[in-house]
Amino acid sequence: MNVELNEGVTERPVVSIDVWSDVVCPWCYIGKRRFEEGLARAVDAAGGDLGVDLEITYRPFQLDPKAAPGAAGPVFDAYAKKFGGPEQAQAILDRVTAEAATNGLEFRMDQALRANTLLAHRLIWWADQLDSPVEQGAMKERLLRAYFMEGRHVGDAEQLADLAAELGAQPDAVLAFLESDEGLDEVAHDLRLAHENGITAVPTYVFNGEWAVPGAQDPSMFAKVIERLAQQALSPAT
Numbered sequence: 269m270n271v272e273l274n275e276g277v278t279e280r281p282v283v284s285i286d287v288w289s290d291v292v293c294p295w296c297y298i299g300k301r302r303f304e305e306g307l308a309r310a311v312d313a314a315g316g317d318l319g320v321d322l323e324i325t326y327r328p329f330q331l332d333p334k335a336a337p338g339a340a341g342p343v344f345d346a347y348a349k350k351f352g353g354p355e356q357a358q359a360i361l362d363r364v365t366a367e368a369a370t371n372g373l374e375f376r377m378d379q380a381l382r383a384n385t386l387l388a389h390r391l392i393w394w395a396d397q398l399d400s401p402v403e404q405g406a407m408k409e410r411l412l413r414a415y416f417m418e419g420r421h422v423g424d425a426e427q428l429a430d431l432a433a434e435l436g437a438q439p440d441a442v443l444a445f446l447e448s449d450e451g452l453d454e455v456a457h458d459l460r461l462a463h464e465n466g467i468t469a470v471p472t473y474v475f476n477g478e479w480a481v482p483g484a485q486d487p488s489m490f491a492k493v494i495e496r497l498a499q500q501a502l503s504p505a506t
């Protein structure tokens with residue numbers, strides 16, 4: 269299982285976790301907090317070290333791929349159109365806001381602006397590249413907070429560049445990237461891959477490329493999955 273490196277250092281087993289989600293999906297943000305809590309519980313149960321390295325990668329999924337690029341409007345209007353009217357929309361928004369609060373998130377859905385998220389997903393892809401000055405998880409978190417808590421336009425290239433700059437990126441470089449075609453094919457590939465793998469709702473967590481856990485599960489569920497996969501990775505092959 270473990271591989272001895274030339275320097276005598278043992279290479280730790282790796283558990284990969286692909287998180288398919290959208291930055292305008294409330295359950296994706298709630299699920300992120302629950303996953304983080306589950307991971308913390310698993311680490312605590314293991315005495316502070318799982319014994320494996322986790323490779324967490326955020327993958328793209330668009331709830332509304334037909335949304336007009338560059339445009340934005342109140343999320344209430346989008347929900348009313350999608351779910352059958354203003355009363356239904358308000359009930360859904362109230363529910364996710366209350367659920368978010370139980371997970372330490374203060375949603376401001378009255379300010380949220382629904383937008384096409386393709387540029388945001390390209391920015392998340394960019395943050396995962398080796399030469400990126402921004403860590404992908406931090407970029408994902410910043411975009412979620414911008415949408416759900418700050419009423420930011422996550423489909424606007426200049427606002428996205430400003431958000432990346434807060435994390436240490438050069439805004440001009442980010443803007444140049446977003447105005448190019450770089451990363452477009454890779455994001456499109458992942459969007460197709462989600463469809464081909466039967467991912468129709470998010471969040472969906474795929475462990476080691478084969479075990480899918482859909483939805484914003486309870487932290488205890490995430491903890492059990494992480495603990496089991498860590499134990500499997502550390503066990504000798506039979």
